[in-house]
Amino acid sequence: MSLLGKFQAFADLRDELLSHGTLPFGVVTEKILSPTEGIVHGRKTILAGTNNYLGLTFDADAVKAGQRALAEEGTGTTGSRMANGTYAGHLALEKEIAEFFNRRHALVFTTGFSATMGMVCALAGRDDVLLIDADCHASIYDGCRLSGAEILRFRHNDVADLEKRLRRLGERAANTLVVTEGLYSMLGDQAPLEAMVEVKDRYGACLLLDEAHSMGVFGNRGRGLAEALDVEDEVDFVVGTFSKSLGSIGGFCVSNRPELELSRFAARSYIFTASPTPSIVASTRVTLQRVAEGQELRAQLWENSRRLYAGLTEAGFRLGPEPGPVVAVFVDCQETAIAWWHDLLENGVYVNLVMPPATPSTSCLLRCSISAAHTPEQVGHIVDRFAALLAEPQATGAAVTKAG
Amino acid sequence: MASYEQCLGIVKEALGPFVPPGKAIGTEIDLVGDLGLSSLQVLEIVTDIEDSLDISLPLNELPNVNTVEQLARLLESASGGEAA
Numbered sequence: 001m002s003l004l005g006k007f008q009a010f011a012d013l014r015d016e017l018l019s020h021g022t023l024p025f026g027v028v029t030e031k032i033l034s035p036t037e038g039i040v041h042g043r044k045t046i047l048a049g050t051n052n053y054l055g056l057t058f059d060a061d062a063v064k065a066g067q068r069a070l071a072e073e074g075t076g077t078t079g080s081r082m083a084n085g086t087y088a089g090h091l092a093l094e095k096e097i098a099e100f101f102n103r104r105h106a107l108v109f110t111t112g113f114s115a116t117m118g119m120v121c122a123l124a125g126r127d128d129v130l131l132i133d134a135d136c137h138a139s140i141y142d143g144c145r146l147s148g149a150e151i152l153r154f155r156h157n158d159v160a161d162l163e164k165r166l167r168r169l170g171e172r173a174a175n176t177l178v179v180t181e182g183l184y185s186m187l188g189d190q191a192p193l194e195a196m197v198e199v200k201d202r203y204g205a206c207l208l209l210d211e212a213h214s215m216g217v218f219g220n221r222g223r224g225l226a227e228a229l230d231v232e233d234e235v236d237f238v239v240g241t242f243s244k245s246l247g248s249i250g251g252f253c254v255s256n257r258p259e260l261e262l263s264r265f266a267a268r269s270y271i272f273t274a275s276p277t278p279s280i281v282a283s284t285r286v287t288l289q290r291v292a293e294g295q296e297l298r299a300q301l302w303e304n305s306r307r308l309y310a311g312l313t314e315a316g317f318r319l320g321p322e323p324g325p326v327v328a329v330f331v332d333c334q335e336t337a338i339a340w341w342h343d344l345l346e347n348g349v350y351v352n353l354v355m356p357p358a359t360p361s362t363s364c365l366l367r368c369s370i371s372a373a374h375t376p377e378q379v380g381h382i383v384d385r386f387a388a389l390l391a392e393p394q395a396t397g398a399a400v401t402k403a404g
Numbered sequence: 405m406a407s408y409e410q411c412l413g414i415v416k417e418a419l420g421p422f423v424p425p426g427k428a429i430g431t432e433i434d435l436v437g438d439l440g441l442s443s444l445q446v447l448e449i450v451t452d453i454e455d456s457l458d459i460s461l462p463l464n465e466l467p468n469v470n471t472v473e474q475l476a477r478l479l480e481s482a483s484g485g486e487a488a
Contacts (some may be wrong), residue, residue, distance in 0.1 A: 134447070144463070151463040155451060165460050357444055 020338050022345070024353040034058060035247075035373040040350060046378050048368045049352035051185075053325050054216050054297045055373025056247035056287045066283035073278035081108075082264065085275030093281050093288075094252075100292055101223055101238060103254040105261050109269065110276050112212050112241025113139040115251025118269030119208065119239050120179060121147035123259075129176040131165055133157065135186070135360045137210065140179055146268075149177075156184075156360065159195040166203040173203040180207070182214030182225030186360055186367065188326030190214075193225055197234035208237040215291070216245025217325055222291040222298060242280075246287040250276045301325055301372040304379050308370050311383030316390055328354075329366040329386070337364035340389050349385045406457055411479035414456050415472055418449050431473035450475075457483045 017023055022041070029038040029047075035055035036047055056062065069089065079085035090108055098106035109115035120143025124130045128149040132140055135156040144151045155161040166173045178200045180191045193209070200207050211224035219227030222245070226232045236257060242250040253260060264270060276284075290297070302325075309323035320328040331337035334355060341353040344366070352367040359365050368382065406414075416429045422439050423429055435441050441449070446466070453475075454460055459482045469475050 134451075152460045153447070153451070153463060164455075164458075168458065168460050357442065362442075362444075 017338065021342055024338065024341050027345070027350065036371055036375075036378060038350075040345065043346075043348060045345070045348050045350050046374075046381060047350050048370065048374070048378075048382050049350055050371065051213070051244040051369050052247060052371050052373070053213075053245045053301055053369070054247070054287075054291065054294055055371045056245070056290055059247065059287055059290060062247070062283040062286040062290075065286045066279040069282035070279040075279075076277045077275045079274055080271060081275045082271045087275075087278055087281070089278055089281040089285070090275060093285050096285060096288055097252050098254055100221070100288060101254040102232070103238070104256045105258065106252055106254045107260060107263060107267070107270060108276065108281075109251040109253075109267075110273050111249060112239075112243055112251035114269035114273060115241070115253055116140055116210055116212070116239045117143040117146070118267035119237065119253045119263065120144060120177070122263045122267040123147075123206070123208065123237070124149035124177045127175065129169060129172055130179060131162070131169075131176050131205070132179040133181065133191070135184055136179060136181060137185065137212070140210065157189065157191055159192055159199055162196060163199045163203075166199065166205060169203075173205050176203075176205040178205050178207045179210070181210040181212070183211075183217060183324060183326065184360075185213045185326060186354060186358070186365060187320035187328045188324040189321045190225055190324070193229050193231050193235075197231045201234060206236045207234070208239060209235045211238055211240045213244060213326065215240045216294065217298065217301065220295065222294055242284045242287075245291055246284055248280050248284045248287060250280060250284060297372040301370065304370045304372065304374050304376075307376070307379050308368060308382060311379070312386055315383065315387040317386065325370050327368040327370065329368070330361075330363045331366060332363050334364050337366060341366060343389060344385055347385045347388070349382050351382075405484040406480060408476060408480045411457075411483070412472070412476040414453055414479065415476045418453050418456075419472070422449075429472060431471065431476070433472045434470050435472070435475070436470070453479065459483050 027040060029040055031039040035052045035057050038045055038047055073087060077085040077087065094106040094108050098104065109118060116139040120140055124147045126148040129152060130144045130147060130149045131152045131154060132144060133156055134153045152165055154165050169176060180196060183190055197207060209226060214224040216222045218225045221227060226235045237253055237255045239253045242248045305325050306323050308327050309319060312319055312327060312329060318330040331340060337353060344351055354365040354367050356362055419429055422441060433439065435446055450461055457479060461482055465478055469478055
């Protein structure tokens with residue numbers, strides 16, 4: 001195959017997707033109206049696939065803080081944190097994120113992807129072992145590849161399999177970094193953290209927990225699943241993102257381990273990229289406070305989540321294993337999934353179409369992510385449009401397995 | 405410790421459900437090219453095989469595995485048998 005020949009497979013996939021009309025990947029929001037609505041194809045559309053869990057993207061104080069920083073500090077830092085790209089705001093955000101998590105140290109990265117990837121490969125090296133949940137995010141897999149460490153997977157959320165693999169490692173378990181996520185972004189299921197920390201402690205391994213989708217969503221203060229399950233002291237490193245509940249962009253790692261400070265010299269995605277812009281940092285500092293004080297937002301988020309999960313279950317769809325802000329609808333037939341995705345969009349509902357290998361199984365997903373900012377009427381409309389899919393003539397093939 | 409023959413037997417057994425009826429599983433069969441397995445399916449099969457031998461195969465090694473024989477050799481090596 002020639003150098004560029006491998007792109008033919010992508011061209012074929014794109015052409016197939018285009019034969020149905022709009023390309024489902026990279027849909028243009030022509031105008032964003034609010035955290036939950038935008039204009040897509042000239043039509044007002046409910047956005048139900050944005051990860052904007054607390055609906056903070058239009059927070060008036062966060063917008064003002066961003067505008068002020070933009071005017072006073074400029075459009076960008078033009079440099080790395082290690083060179084000229086650390087302003088007072090970056091340090092203030094690191095102090096505040098450390099305080100938020102009750103940890104001694106924090107590092108702020110430019111994106112969540114670079115935080116996770118950078119920390120995985122900074123913490124584990126050639127003689128170490130990375131033991132990761134099979135359904136971990138691509139940023140974790142990429143960090144593993146770059147680390148040079150031995151990479152092992154355990155079955156998704158399977159504590160017995162994790163234990164078995166730590167046992168097989170013998171003394172090397174002490175050189176092992178276990179990596180898992182709090183809330184899994186595709187199916188919306190949660191890690192059994194209480195049992196996992198017990199096992200990793202018994203074998204002397206370290207744990208890095210990715211709370212990208214669970215920060216702001218779980219815990220009284222919104223610190224994530226570890227807070228909700230009261231296992232924060234047993235989690236060695238927490239990574240996360242500002243691009244979901246916090247409504248901006250950027251990433252972080254927090255820990256009580258002093259080695260986190262030294263990771264500034266080791267995490268290549270921290271060293272070799274420009275730092276977050278001052279306006280992003282300023283907005284994030286405001287939304288971080290909103291998350292910390294966001295008990296009412298979280299209550300609304302969970303009410304909306306349960307309403308959507310119950311409505312889609314009642315309509316007869318097969319969903320991810322538990323209610324939460326990510327509600328994944330399984331669609332076994334790819335052609336049906338694509339047709340349904342278009343139908344939903346044409347009727348004013350945007351969700352994420354996810355196809356293998358990005359899904360954890362051979363099924364496609366119509367992935368919904370719900371927000372505290374969705375109104376009950378919007379949630380009702382989403383459920384109604386999904387229910388209408390089952391009432392319409394279907395494309396060929398097994399479309400969906402009715403909930404048992 | 406497992407011999408190459410034992411490992412080959414385990415691999416053939418694990419691949420059984422994915423082989424068209426009447427077709428033999430030769431050592432040169434390519435997991436992706438001949439059996440049409442996706443990378444996800446290969447990982448699932450490997451996970452099952454690992455339990456048979458109570459070993460863990462590093463993901464780092466899998467890009468070098470294309471055929472039935474290569475997988476069996478890797479298992480033999482990982483289980484403490486002769487290196488491939």
